[in-house]
Amino acid sequence: MDNKEELYKRFRIFAVPIYYLQRVYGLWRTETAQLTTAVVGTVVIGLAAYRFALFIWSFVRPSTLERYCHVETGSWAVVTGATDGIGRAWADELSNRGFNILLHGRNPDKLERVKKELAAKYPKRTLDTVVADASRSDHPEQAVVDKVKQLPGKLVILVNNVGGAVVSPAYQTHAEMTPSNIDTVLNTNARFPIHLTSLLLPLLRANKPALILNCGSATANFGIPYLAAYSGTKALIEGFTRSLDAELECEGLGKDIEVKCITINNTRSAGNKTEMPVFTIDGGELVRGSLGKVGDGEVIEFGHWRHAVQAFVVGLLPGRVLRGYLLDQMRMRKVVEEEEVAKSR
Template sequence: MPPKLTFDATEFGPSVGSILQIFQRTYNAWTNDTSQLAFSILGTSVAAVSLFKLVRHLWGYVRPSKLQIYCHSETGSWALVTGASDGIGRGFVDELLSNGFNVLLHGRNQSKLEGIVKELAQKHPKRTVNYVIADASSNDSPELAVLEKVKSLPGKLTILVNNVGGINTKPTFVELSNIGAQSIDTQLNMNIRFPTQLTAALIPALQKNQPSLIMNCGSGAGVIGVPYITTYSGTKGYIHSFTLALKAEMVAEGYAPDKRSSKGVEVKGYIIGNTQSGGNKTDVPFFTISSAQCARGCLRQVGNGKTLETPHWRQEMIEWIASVTPEKTMRDSMAQQMRDRKEQEAKEL
C-alpha cells in the first residue's frame, strides 16, 4: 500500500493550506486498504464485463448462421434480391443459391439479367433462378410489378433483401445546391420510396410464409454524414431508422422470431462500409471488402438477435474509431478527404 501523505498544510497559508488539506484527505482515503480493495474489485469487474462484451461481439462474426431456418418450404423457398445484377446484390444472389434458396433477381436491364440467369442456372443446376424488371428510380409504382412476379413464383417467398440503392449523379461528388430537383427525387425514389413500398407490399406474404427474413442494406454514410453525397447519406440514415421501426412493429404485432416454434419475421439492417463493386472502385486500404465478403458477412449474422450491425469486423473498426474521435476532428478529416475525392474525380472526367 502507498505511504500516507503527511505534511503541515498550515505552513502554506490559509488559502493554499485548505486546498492541500482536502487533497491530503482525499489521497489518504483513496490509498487505504479498503479503498484499494474496492477499486481493485471495480477495475476487475469493468475489465471482465468489457472482455465478455468483446468476446460476444466477435462471436457474432464467426458463429454459425441461422439462415437455414428460412429454407423450409416443400415447394421451394425463394429469396428476392433487389439491385441484383452486380455488386453487393450479385453477392447476395450467389450466397443464397449456395445455401439452397431459389432466387428472384430484380433489376432494370433485361438483357443483362437474362445473361446472369443463364450463367447461374449452369452454376446452380439444382436451384431455380428468375428475374423481374422494375425501375426503382421511377415514381409509377414499380413495386407492383415485383409483387405480381412474387405471386407467380412456384414456391414461397421467405427472404427479402432490400439492396437496391446508390448515387445517381454525374459527377458523383456534388454540392447539394448544385443537384437538380429531378435528380434528388430520382435518388429518393430509388433509395427510400421503392424499398419502403416494396416491403409494405410483401409483408403480408412474408408473415404468411413465416419464418421469414427482411434484410435492409444501409451504409456507414448514413451514420456519420458525408459531404458531397448529402442526399445519399440522408437516405441511408432513413434505412437504418426504418429497419429499427419495422422490427419493433413486427414484435408489437406478434411476429417476433421465436426459436422454439421457428416462427416470426426477422428484420435486420446492415451498416455497410466501403465495398468494391462495379459502381465503386474506391479502395480504402484494409477497410475495403469485396461484394462477396459483404454478402457472406451479412448472411452469417442472421438469427443473432441484433438489428443493426456491420457485415465485417474491419468495417466495424471504422465506426468505433468515429465514435471515439472528437466530432470536430472527424468532420475536418472527412471534409478534407471528400474534397480530395471531389477534385480527383473532376480531373478524371
C-alpha cells in the same frame, strides 16, 4: 527573502488544490479505498471482456439462415439491384445456400446475363428475373410484386439491396443537385424499398418464417458532405428497420419475420472504386458475413468484422478530428471525380 515572498504570492493559487489532492491521496491509500478501487477495476475489466467476447461470438456463431429454406427444391428470395456489385453477391451466395432467386434490375440484358451465369454455376437452383426501374415514382415495385405472385414456390426472403448515389456526378453540393436527381436518389434508396416491403409483407407473413434484409450505410451515422440526400435516405432505412421490427414484435410476429439492417462500409462495387487499407472488402465477403449474422437477435449491425472494427476505431477519435478527416477525404473525392469527368470530355 523578497524572492520567496514573491514566489509565494505567485503560486499560492495552487495551495488549495494541492491541499485537497493531498486529502484525496490520503483517502485513496486507505484499505477501504484500495479495496473499492480493485472491485470497480475488476468489474470494468470484466464488462469489457464480456463485450469483447460477445463481439467475437457474433461473427463466429452459427447462422440460422437454413430455417428459411422450407423445401428441398429451394424457397425463393428476391434480391433487388442484383445485376452488379453487392446485389450480385447476394444472389450468388443465396443460390449457394439453397435458395431460388428472383433477380431484380432495370437492365434486361444484364439481368439475363447474370441469370445465365448463376444457372450454370448452380444448376439445381431456379432463377427468374423482373425488370423495374427503382428510380421512378410510378410504382415500379408493383412489377416485382406481380412477378412474385407468379413464382412456382414461396417467397421467404426479401433483400432490399438496390441503392447508391445513382446520379452523376456522385459528389455534389445539395444546392447543385437538380430536383430530378434528388427524386432519383430518394426513390431508389427509400421510396422503392419501403413500398416494396409493404406490398410483400402479407406474402412473407403467409410463408413464415421469413426474413427481410435491408442494406444500410455507415454514411447514415456521419455528416457526409456532397452526399446529403443519399446519407439521409440511409438514416431513414435504419429508422424504418427498427420501427418495422418493433411493429412485428407488437403484432406477435417477432419470431416469424426477422428484420435486419446491414450497415455497409467501404465495399468494392460498380459505384465504389475507393480503396481503404485493411477495411475495404468485396461484395462476397460482405454478404457471407451478413448471412452469418442471421438469427443473432440484432436489428442494426455491421455485416463484416472488418467494418465493425473500423467503426470502433473511428469511434475512438475526437469528434473534431473525425469531422476534419471526413471533410478532407470528401473534398479529395469530389476533386478526383471532377478531374475524371473533365478528362472524359
